[in-house]
Amino acid sequence: MLAVFLFDGDVSASASDYLAQAEAAFAEGVSLRNDSVKARQAFAKAAAAYDALWHAGYHSPALAINRARAHRLAGDLPRCLAALHSGLAVTPYSRPLQVELEDARAAVQYPLDRELVQQAQPPPIRGWNSRVAPTDQWIAVGGLWLLLWLGVARFLMTRRMVWLLLSLLGTAALIVWGLLWWYDVQRFHHDHSRPLLIVTHETLLRRGNAVVYPPRWEVVLPRGTEVRELTRRGGWVQVQLAGGAVGWLPEGAIVAVEPERRPLNARHAAE
Numbered sequence: 517m518l519a520v521f522l523f524d525g526d527v528s529a530s531a532s533d534y535l536a537q538a539e540a541a542f543a544e545g546v547s548l549r550n551d552s553v554k555a556r557q558a559f560a561k562a563a564a565a566y567d568a569l570w571h572a573g574y575h576s577p578a579l580a581i582n583r584a585r586a587h588r589l590a591g592d593l594p595r596c597l598a599a600l601h602s603g604l605a606v607t608p609y610s611r612p613l614q615v616e617l618e619d620a621r622a623a624v625q626y627p628l629d630r631e632l633v634q635q636a637q638p639p640p641i642r643g644w645n646s647r648v649a650p651t652d653q654w655i656a657v658g659g660l661w662l663l664l665w666l667g668v669a670r671f672l673m674t675r676r677m678v679w680l681l682l683s684l685l686g687t688a689a690l691i692v693w694g695l696l697w698w699y700d701v702q703r704f705h706h707d708h709s710r711p712l713l714i715v716t717h718e719t720l721l722r723r724g725n726a727v728v729y730p731p732r733w734e735v736v737l738p739r740g741t742e743v744r745e746l747t748r749r750g751g752w753v754q755v756q757l758a759g760g761a762v763g764w765l766p767e768g769a770i771v772a773v774e775p776e777r778r779p780l781n782a783r784h785a786a787e
Contacts, residue, residue, distance in 0.1 A: 531569060534568045534572075535569060537561070538561075538586070541558050542582070542586060545559040545562060545590075557590075559586050562586040563586035563592070566582055566599075569583075571774075577607050579603075580599055580602060580606070581600075581612060581613060584599040594715065594740050595716075596620050597620050597621070597714050597740055598714050602773055604617065604641075620740075623740070624739070625738050626738055631733070632733050632737075635757045635760070636737060636738075637758060638742045660689050663682065664683050664690065666682070667683025667685075710744040710745050710756070711745040712743075712744060712773040713745050713755060713770040714773065715742075715743065715765065716768075717739055720733075721761075721763035721765060722763055725749050725751075725752035726750070731763075737765075743755035743756060743765070745772075746762065752765065752766055752767065753765050753767055
């Protein structure tokens, strides 16, 4: 089922048109399930309309999932992955987006080369901030802070050690929470300090920025491989795989994940 995307306040005609076009094209693709060629064309139209909505600033997990599914059904797994990463850049704690990304990553067809697979496969999503929404974190911290001072106040009033132990428990929980948050923020900035790129078609990872340089492996990187950009030179991009291996890819063989943008005032309804 298609998730419904709703906007607060006035909706521009172009946004309404794009949404209607996307939903109609997606429904057409579903109805053409017995004709894969025409179905993919319909899903490609839906993906283009969802892309237009996203680039206009209408961001939500539901729209990101619709966008990714349309690309995937159109046969464009790399842009499906890029759409999911763009969605997670806005709402990193969205579990539906995380599940969708894990499923799309499982569709990448890695060659039977153990070293390349170990280097190319991205690690699973992890981290404190990818599991708990910021609002929930503030509520939990506020509750622990209240627990701490409640214990201190009651101890001063009653001199009973149980209240002092309660305040110490709240203090310890706040310290652990803060350390987990700090570690997650530092790891996130380290992992995301360079632009994320997705390989769009099978290509060799070379040791230099020209076809005359030998490949790092004799097998190609598959469509959907996630890499980090290091530098660009002469129509080539130096990239780093998830496992740390470095090499060069032609610029035409990758698509960039859009950086995070400030979302407009929007809300979404889940499927």
